[in-house]
Amino acid sequence: MNSRRQLFTGLAALAATIVIFVLPFLFIFLTAAKTKQDASLLTFTLPQQWQLWQNFMDVVSARDYMLLLAYFNSTVITVAAVALLVLFGAMVGYVLQRRPSRWNTLIFACVMIGLMVPPAVVPTIWVLQWLDLFKTRTGMVLIQIAYGLAFAVLLFRSFIATIPRDLDEAAIIDGAKPWQIFFRVILPLLKPVTVTVIVVQSIAIFNDFTNPLYYLPGRENVTVQLTLYNFQSQFGTEFNLLFMNILLVTIPPLIVFIFFNRQIVAGMTAGAVKG
Amino acid sequence: MARVVLENICKSFGSVDIMKGISLTVEDGEFCVFVGPSGCGKSTLLRMISGLETVSSGRILIDGEDVTYAEPSRRGIAMVFQSYALYPHLTVRENIGFGLSLARRPKAEIEERVGKIAETLQLSHLLDRKPKALSGGQRQRVAIGRAIIRDPKVFLFDEPLSNLDAALRSQMRVELTDLHAKLKATMIYVTHDQVEAMTMADKIVVLNGGRIEQVGAPMTLYNEPASPFVAGFIGSPKMNLYDGDAAAREGCMVYGIRPEHISLSATDGKWRGTVRHIERLGADLIAHLTVDGLGDLVARCPGDTPMVIGETLFASPVAGKEHKFERGAIG
Numbered sequence: 001m002n003s004r005r006q007l008f009t010g011l012a013a014l015a016a017t018i019v020i021f022v023l024p025f026l027f028i029f030l031t032a033a034k035t036k037q038d039a040s041l042l043t044f045t046l047p048q049q050w051q052l053w054q055n056f057m058d059v060v061s062a063r064d065y066m067l068l069l070a071y072f073n074s075t076v077i078t079v080a081a082v083a084l085l086v087l088f089g090a091m092v093g094y095v096l097q098r099r100p101s102r103w104n105t106l107i108f109a110c111v112m113i114g115l116m117v118p119p120a121v122v123p124t125i126w127v128l129q130w131l132d133l134f135k136t137r138t139g140m141v142l143i144q145i146a147y148g149l150a151f152a153v154l155l156f157r158s159f160i161a162t163i164p165r166d167l168d169e170a171a172i173i174d175g176a177k178p179w180q181i182f183f184r185v186i187l188p189l190l191k192p193v194t195v196t197v198i199v200v201q202s203i204a205i206f207n208d209f210t211n212p213l214y215y216l217p218g219r220e221n222v223t224v225q226l227t228l229y230n231f232q233s234q235f236g237t238e239f240n241l242l243f244m245n246i247l248l249v250t251i252p253p254l255i256v257f258i259f260f261n262r263q264i265v266a267g268m269t270a271g272a273v274k275g
Numbered sequence: 276m277a278r279v280v281l282e283n284i285c286k287s288f289g290s291v292d293i294m295k296g297i298s299l300t301v302e303d304g305e306f307c308v309f310v311g312p313s314g315c316g317k318s319t320l321l322r323m324i325s326g327l328e329t330v331s332s333g334r335i336l337i338d339g340e341d342v343t344y345a346e347p348s349r350r351g352i353a354m355v356f357q358s359y360a361l362y363p364h365l366t367v368r369e370n371i372g373f374g375l376s377l378a379r380r381p382k383a384e385i386e387e388r389v390g391k392i393a394e395t396l397q398l399s400h401l402l403d404r405k406p407k408a409l410s411g412g413q414r415q416r417v418a419i420g421r422a423i424i425r426d427p428k429v430f431l432f433d434e435p436l437s438n439l440d441a442a443l444r445s446q447m448r449v450e451l452t453d454l455h456a457k458l459k460a461t462m463i464y465v466t467h468d469q470v471e472a473m474t475m476a477d478k479i480v481v482l483n484g485g486r487i488e489q490v491g492a493p494m495t496l497y498n499e500p501a502s503p504f505v506a507g508f509i510g511s512p513k514m515n516l517y518d519g520d521a522a523a524r525e526g527c528m529v530y531g532i533r534p535e536h537i538s539l540s541a542t543d544g545k546w547r548g549t550v551r552h553i554e555r556l557g558a559d560l561i562a563h564l565t566v567d568g569l570g571d572l573v574a575r576c577p578g579d580t581p582m583v584i585g586e587t588l589f590a591s592p593v594a595g596k597e598h599k600f601e602r603g604a605i606g
Contacts, residue, residue: 166360169327174374174425175348184377188364 025250032244039240055244062230062241066222067248074223077137077212078205081144085201086194088145089152090160094182096153097160098168114150121214128215140216144205152197159193160186195263203253224249277338277351277428277461278303279324284333286319286485293319295485297333301429301463301478306455309465310472310508311482317465318433320482324463325354325431338428353422354431357438359414361406361421367393368402371420392420395457412443419454432464436471448474469509473497481505503529503603512561512573514598516605521569527599534561536596537574544589548572553582564590 031039032055034047060067096104124143125134133139163186171181209225216223227249231242279301286294294316301307309317322328324335326347335343342350361370369376371392372385393399396416406414415435422430436444452475455462466472472479473493481488481496481504489501500506506514514531522530538544539562548566558578566572574590
């Protein structure tokens with residue numbers, strides 16, 4: 001009786017997963033392989049005529065190979081922002097966890113505010129303009145760091161709490177300077193949580209649509225999510241190319257997620273018990 | 276090799292005084308053991324010598340140099356932690372050589388010195404392993420190797436054997452004593468285990484409540500304890516201690532007699548008691564008696580002594596082995 005119920009709930013969960021995650025992806029794939037007329041019907045059917053390669057080439061070469069430029073921009077922004085997020089997140093988390101001072105409460109409050117208060121777009125643009133960073137990839141990288149830092153600090157801080165202080169002290173006795181303790185002892189031990197931060201943040205930054213739209217206008221600054229506009233207009237949308245584009249921009253984060261799935265869960269739960 | 280001098284060391288956390296004026300000299304090449312119950316301040320004192328903890332007042336001199344406010348790495352000390360504190364991401368080779376690589380010593384020199392130390396500590400075949408692939412005893416040896424490579428004036432040990440099982444602990448006790456004999460270095464060792472203190476120390480410092488109760492050689496502390504606290508702390512099973520009327524009858528404030536200094540007889544003796552519990556340890560037998568006018572009395576006798584629970588026996592102290600304290604209280 002019990003095993004039948006387990007089987008039933010298992011199947012129900014599997015069915016729900018397929019409906020929520022697999023069917024939309026299948027719909028994207030099928031539509032991406034259709035002709036323009038066929039795709040415009042937006043039906044969940046097999047293509048009457050398969051033209052996956054043709055659509056792929058059309059999307060890549062659209063607007064003077066804009067997608068390739070977009071991949072370059074998105075990759076630069078993602079790699080730079082994630083690298084600095086890991087570095088700063090780990091540093092702030094380390095100091096907050098290891099060096100109690102009266103400033104800690106204030107800093108921690110700032111971190112929580114960073115997590116809770118939604119960013120205001122127009123003042124941010126003013127600041128960027130004032131710093132001469134508006135419409136630059138550097139500006140975009142800094143924005144992504146600012147938006148992701150609070151989450152990274154929280155994850156690193158709780159993980160560092162599980163690393164025994166004896167290690168810091170052993171390194172002090174061995175003659176390590178504070179920065180050597182951090183880079184040579186603590187940082188290498190943060191691998192599980194670092195993988196989590198890398199995966200979660202790189203997917204979020206690579207997939208970000210709104211922030212590049214606000215802070216990074218300009219044809220030469222395009223990021224992958226903004227290329228979706230290439231195939232939508234007021235008077236007509238080429239759904240086959242739009243969905244091919246969606247397929248292309250979805251695949252890199254999907255690969256990252258599939259490869260690092262296990263580490264993400266490990267990093268998320270590590271430090272959850274003790275902290 | 277160096278002499279360590281502590282002058283009137285005090286330590287307070289907020290309004291709580293942890294150490295209350297500790298003055299002590301550890302001679303060059305001496306194996307000195309700090310012993311005391313949990314919370315007596317022995318680890319804090321060791322951490323102050325290492326520089327990991329600041330001193331509220333007083334002075335610390337190592338090899339004649341005032342190091343009270345010096346960085347830990349500039350004191351000429353090395354420390355072995357209770358948890359071993361090995362770097363989990365580094366191999367045994369890298370763990371031992373970590374201090375030298377921080378000091379940017381040439382690779383060949385690091386390799387040579389690590390090799391030599393690994394040989395001394397029988398770690399040569401484990402050099403490429405990570406700490407998680409080592410047993411407790413091997414980890415402890417790596418931690419000791421990491422201390423030796425610094426060529427320190429003073430070795431500090433913070434309860435290094437407390438995470439090991441009983442068999443390994445006794446083996447490591449012997450290894451540490453051998454190491455001390457070989458290196459002839461000054462060693463300061465913290466433990467709460469009086470057996471470790473008795474078996475390894477040249478000098479034992481008994482601490483209680485942030486103060487030194489007594490300093491002396493192991494057998495001095497055993498034979499001539501200065502206070503009821505030291506008398507009760509040194510020796511196993513612990514000394515029988517009595518105050519109140521029982522002590523007054525013996526003409527003192529606190530009266531003490533060790534279990535091994537009590538002779539039992541079936542016919543006559545100073546105290547008459549009933550056997551309440553018997554612990555047979557093989558070579559020895561520990562008898563717990565309930566004695567009229569005294570209360571509980573523990574006696575150690577040869578393992579083959581015939582005895583049953585409920586039997587009436589007479590106990591007498593061995594002449595000259597009684598301890599009579601004019602002050603102090605039973606801890």
